[in-house]
Amino acid sequence: MKYEPPLEKISVNIRETVLGQGEKSVKIGGENTLPFHSFEGSLPNSAGLALEVLDTQPENWAPSVLEPFEDVVSDPVKWAKKCVEVYGAEMLCLRLLSTDPMGKDRSPEEAAEITKKVTDAVDVPFIVWGTDMEDKDAQVLMQVARVCSGKNLLLGPVVKGNYEKIAKAALEHGHAVVAQASMDANLTKELNIALCKFFPPEKIVVDPTASALGYGLEYTFSIIEEIKQFGLVDKDKMMQMPILCDFGGDCWRTKEAKESREQGILWEAISGITFLLAGANLLVFRHPESLKLIKEMVI
């Protein structure tokens, strides 16, 4: 008798989300099987890998993560170009750090103007990220949505306290959003339900707030796994969104990363591959070498 390996066929898909526009647009998600289970189902899109760009000079960055960008950190447009042209990034994450009300407190108008310039300069898809300040993020991202109308940006983080404002602007101007609920599958579902009352589910990416190795990576792993299982195995429609992990900041804060370039890069790469194994669909990297390592491993 011939041995037939038992296969688990799943009848539903993680939603496919398109980011950006035109030839360089990127698709994430779309799988109908668990991570890397290509023997059981289809994984039509490889994970999205983005490099980070700040809208202002980084402060307190470890020397070895600053080094690749040293000549461009004073200009986000040049920084973005270098990421794409030199480091081959297929997607970028523009972090609007200067809007932080506890820091430079730049206005939504200024932030939107910078975002427009940067996103006009290179044609890859963009994640545009606030500062985790609910109210300010709402003002900033609404303005960004308007000024960059039609660019299909991925705006985030969108949380319980500001999702209505940001998602309405995103809907009106053709962008996607990142729904963020911290390390909790129930709250992830809750926010998705609330969003889906007026927002298309295929334009939502979820962020469980990833913690890198040494910061609670195990918890992140479990939450990502849970979200995927609920979505695919239990067929929960509100849990079938692609998952984003943003963890470069954690990695490069470690003593090990500050002391050694190699350790920092590995720290970031190990965290990233772990999240992919759990089921993440979109990763944000700080160091181009870490991104390259992951790319070599999985793509």
Place this chain on the structure above:
Amino acid sequence: MILIGEDLNVMTGEISRVIKEREAGPIKECVAGQTKNGMDYLDVNVGPVKKDPQGTMEWIINTVQDVTDLPLSLDTTNPVAMEAGLEVCKKKALINSASGTTESRETMLPLAAKYSTDVVLSVINDAGLPADADERAASIMDSAAFANELGIPNENIWVDPVLLPIGVDQRQVTSYLEFIQMLQDLLPGARSTCGLSNLSYGAPRELKSLLNRTFLIMIGRYGQHSAIVSGFDQELIRLIRGEVPEIVELIYRAMEEEDLDLSALSQKELEYAKTTQVLMGKSLYSHSWLEV
């Protein structure tokens, strides 16, 4: 189903104050209300009573017994207060609660043996709360064997599988369901109880009772003997006393049928069906479970 009214509880500020000031009126009112609503037992939760445990317990039990003939569930972590209460109880009391921890084995369980009372025995042990149904089984077998050795028969043991809030850990709710179905095979003759309100801790206020009611019907079907509930939740009482049989029937169907046809249901029925599905673990809980 034996219903134990939970409302006489020191955790509510008002009761705490009147106990301290020995003001009998509000206590009597609370007791009379729950008795009138058809509770079978009343829980008297006095907390750890650090000050004058003996006098406080005697006073409150006598005050309660002035207005009700119902048997009482004595709820304190202080063994001195517990014993003082047992001394003055007119009916066979329920000690609420003991557990498998060393401390509880040394202080609470001997009282249950000495006074031949009933005792709530939770599945908690020195290692904490068991993670699943099998671990609950192992823990309770061990603790019950210890209790039996002290001379407490299974019939006096009211097992508490420990109900956690569904918003905290949905899997613990499903392992509760799994465990309660095993209980009679594990400990023939033993009874069971739980703190029902804990299930909906953290849930939206207006939906708490729906979760509690639905779950109580579900575990009743699996042989649950009793539960500690709000003595003022009229809808729960009506449901559990069989006055709304069509809803009970619907909950049973939602427990069994994989693809229950929701389209034919009224708004109220739909709420019960969705709640049952979420409590069975068929869909992931979120505070807006009724909206999907």
